[in-house]
Amino acid sequence: MDLRWWPLGLAGVLIVLVVIAVALWLPLPPAARMLRPLAHVKRLTELPSYRRVAALQFWSSIVTIVLLVVLFGATIFTSSRPVGFASATRNFDALHPEDVMVCVGEPVTDATTAGFLNYYTEQIKSYRTQRIGLTSPTLRVVPLTRDYVYAGQKFADYAKLAGLKRDLDAKKQISDADVTTLNNGIDAFSRSIDYTDYAQSTEDVLALCMAGFPSFEDKSTRRRALIYLGYTDFRGSGEQRPSLFSTQQIKDMATKAGIQINGIARTDVVGAEHANDSLASIAATTGGTFSVYNPAGTAAGDGTDPTLAGLLDKINASPPSVVLPSGTMLTQRTWDYPNLPLTVSIIVAAILCLSLAVLRR
Structure with missing residues (x-):
């Protein structure tokens, strides 16, 4: 497997790393709204229903972040024009037998x-x-x-x-x-x-x-x-x-x-x-x-x-x-075959759409 436009892929990876670094280190602006104090907060957060909601929110955030990273990675990979997959070689040989x-x-x-x-x-x-x-x-x-x-x-x-x-x-x-x-x-x-x-x-x-x-x-x-x-x-x-x-x-x-x-x-x-x-x-x-x-x-x-x-x-x-x-x-090394990364991108995008739609409900 090889990338014909590997500098593009390298640039995409660097952009992802920069975005992650900015998100981790850039301070968030203080909230301008007034928060209403609640009594017995500890008792509320110990309720099973609250724990379920909190866990769902945490894991949904993790899954969303992972899917977004995978989607972005697949997009970068496709844009870099991958060649040399074993499946690509088989299809190339079938279309152009030797x-x-x-x-x-x-x-x-x-x-x-x-x-x-x-x-x-x-x-x-x-x-x-x-x-x-x-x-x-x-x-x-x-x-x-x-x-x-x-x-x-x-x-x-x-x-x-x-x-x-x-x-x-x-x-x-x-x-x-x-x-x-x-x-x-x-x-x-x-x-x-x-x-x-x-x-x-x-x-x-x-x-x-x-x-x-x-x-x-x-x-x-x-x-x-x-x-x-x-x-x-x-x-x-x-x-x-x-x-x-x-x-x-x-x-x-x-x-x-x-x-x-x-x-x-x-x-x-x-x-x-x-x-x-x-x-x-x-x-x-x-x-x-x-x-x-x-x-x-x-x-x-x-x-x-x-x-x-x-x-x-x-x-x-x-x-x-x-x-x-x-x-x-x-040649086998110049024949673009983005089928696999495109398939991954479509599947991940579909999962994101469905999962976000469910979460909104």
Whole structure:
């Protein structure tokens, strides 16, 4: 939860404190009227009926003061334009659902790939309106879908391949069924393709991943996020064969389609010096985040390396924005949602009106 106009809220709180201080310390003017002396005042104040009236007056004053403070606080809170409520996030996601394309630019048998896929296997369990897909350097492995059971199972199956490959390389005894699963999984995830007049680049992989968004040539009413993890240089410094797409073309395509590209580059793989810079500039142009990751010292397992999970959490914390037809950009942090404080204000105002009306009677 956050306040967009927090100085206004601070000013309102200061005003309340000043009013309270004035009420407590400012001396009241002396009463100008003459009071008539009464006999047996002590006996009168000890009567049960008088005690009931006095208690009612005291507690009604306390309740009125509390309700007025709550009403004023809710008014200040609403005027400060609150954003970031959990209910607001759910409504924002329902009105502007998100498409997430997980883009892998490295072998499926890499331990880092396993951690990457395991992360989204867990994320899928919390999805409600999102669609998720998976793309490798050569294949659309999982088309965008809201079938979370299917997607979660596919992500989990591919994440297990790194462990099977590790056991096989370590000369451990694995069953023929596991060997078949490993070979079929590698073949289903990506294909080895070699051309005489073409060499794949990171930009080409990003273009393939972007093509997984329906009608990706134009903007959509759905938010679009692409998360890339892998190598930033597929070609090598001596490669002379051309690629299909340039860095600028990827920027133009992503901007036109309203796709936020986020990149996590492997720093343990030797590549061209400009490769990371290209991916970083693409991420910056599309409103995404760019990070580098070195998996050295992390062991392959069923979960995700905490460092990698932290980088992915950072990406999740900055989802793509919504561009309205007027050109206005909306995010979860800029979408006003004063429903809760307004509801509180209405309820408190209604209680005040009813209670004061009863007291007057």
